[in-house]
Amino acid sequence: MGTYIFRLPDIGEGIAEAEIVAWHVQVGDLVEEDGRLADMMTDKATVEMESPVSGRVISVAGEVGDVVAIGSALVVIETEGEANADVEDAQSPAPVAVEVAAQPVPVPTLTPTPKPETARVEPVQESRAAVPQHAKVLASPAVRQRAKDLGIDLAEVRPSEEGRIRHADLDQFLAYNVQGGYRSAGVERGDEIIKVIGMRRRIAENMAASKRHIPHFSYVEECDVTALEAMREQFNANRGDKPKLTMLPLLITVFCRTLPQFPMLNARYDDEAGVVTRYGAVHLGMAAQTPAGLMVPVIRNAQSLNLWQLAQEIARLAQAAREGTAKSEELSGSTLTVTSLGPLGGVATTPVINRPEVAIIGPNRIVERPMFVKDGMGGERIEKRKLMNISISCDHRVVDGWDAASFIQAVKKLIESPVLLLAD
Structure with a gap:
């Protein structure tokens, strides 16, 4: 031996x-x-x-x-x-x-995107070639025993390498199907003790540091997105072979158009050196949920991208984060972060700042409600309008409440009159 x-x-x-x-x-x-x-x-x-x-x-x-x-x-x-x-x-x-899992960033609300999900991206499990039901399933005895214990039919699992199913493929199957209602047959859930390790520990440490060092304040404003939503629908109706637009690329365009007036928000604060760096370019962090935890892929020079380019970059980065293929440089260097729960909604959010940035913006769910609108003849009428709350959290050491409120009011003006985006 x-x-x-x-x-x-x-x-x-x-x-x-x-x-x-x-x-x-x-x-x-x-x-x-x-x-x-x-x-x-x-x-x-x-x-x-x-x-x-x-x-x-x-x-x-x-x-x-x-x-x-x-x-x-x-x-x-x-x-x-x-x-x-x-x-x-x-x-x-x-x-x-x-x-x-490079530099996970502590953001408590997310864009809806195990080993290793903003824009909606098809699950990585779907990208693999399906195993024909009549084909022989190749797997080691350990994988077969684990699948049996979990109640998984290996014929339903798509292999990642040369038709052989490995433990990672079972992990992917579980990650995808748990949201579709998958439960192990005949197994009742009991209490669990889960050790906080790996990425989850890094997220916990970064979130705690952000709340410990940064005096947060939040500001929320209601915006009428009826006109912006109508513009989005017109773009999609004439997009040709371009990707379908969600609301996020439009909102990012609005934020980037407004930020030059408020440079104190597109900044990072080195509190140890006592230096604030205000950035000319907008390297926009996009909080994304992945099976491994929260990640913030970064849209470089977001201010220079058009709507279609933003849509493509959002989809690409969200998929890379979920699949665990995002590069280190794609997960660091953001100057401002946007975090959205998308269709999960919420009336308002108070997101935690992605330290050392000084602000984070959180669009919320769009809802339809009756509102009084001017009828053009000096009177008012009631209409059904689409409304969204925009939240922002700021570092009160370097951003004043007036600055945050003024920024959101400027954003509100562009959202409610999107034709102004074409003024320049």
Whole structure:
């Protein structure tokens, strides 16, 4: 018998350590070559570690939530061959990044977008080739047992690689179908104790830091979006092969058109250095919900994009965030964030600022209500109008209430008279 020490390999430039976010083996388990050992999380990605040998696990590095240094022993495996305790890391196969989770940002309300959802994007599960019902399902015994325990028919799961179903495919199946009403057959839910680790811990830390350091204040105004919605419908009726517009690209255009008058809002505050940087370009953060937690992909130079370009970029970034393929630079560097619950609605929101930014804007649900409107002859009449509340939270250290209110009033003017967007 021999001993194989699997050391945590270098999984990214500048990475000195990684956090254990999931164990797939425990002491005494038999593991096959290429079998899953653990999921390790860095600031840039969650990486799946696979065993380079077959054997029995005789020790593991720690518990979920522990941090392991690069080069340290992660798993020790007893093998049939000769001892190889001094095997260098280079003999271990390169890990595969299965989800990007760079700089998750603490925003409590989201745009409706496990390993790893703004604009609506089809689930990643749908993009895979379906397994024909008559085809033989390829899966390891461990995957088959897990599927059996969960009550999942493997014929319904779409494989990610060469027709072979892996644990990650089961994760994707569960993530997609839980929203469609999937429940494990015959299983009743009991109490759960969930350790706060990985991205969820980073989100918790960032949110706590934002609330601890930033004195928030919020301002909410009601806007009549009837004319803006009519413009959106006209655009969509004549869009040709362009993507269908949601309300978000129109609102982003309104925000970008208004921000030059209020540079204190498109800014970042370094409170340690005592410096506020006001940005000319609008790098707009877009809060998005993903199975791994909240992410904020960034629309670069949003002020320079037209409606169709914004729609395409929103869809692309939302899908990348959900699939875990967003690059590190696409998840950092925002100067202002927009967060929306979309059709989930809400009368008003008080979103948490994406530190070190100084403001966050939250459009709310559109509702129809009767309103008094001028009839053009000095009188008024009652009409059914479409209304939306716009919320903004600001850092009161650098943004005054007058500034926030004035900005939203300027936004309201453009929303209610969208023809003014063409004035320049």
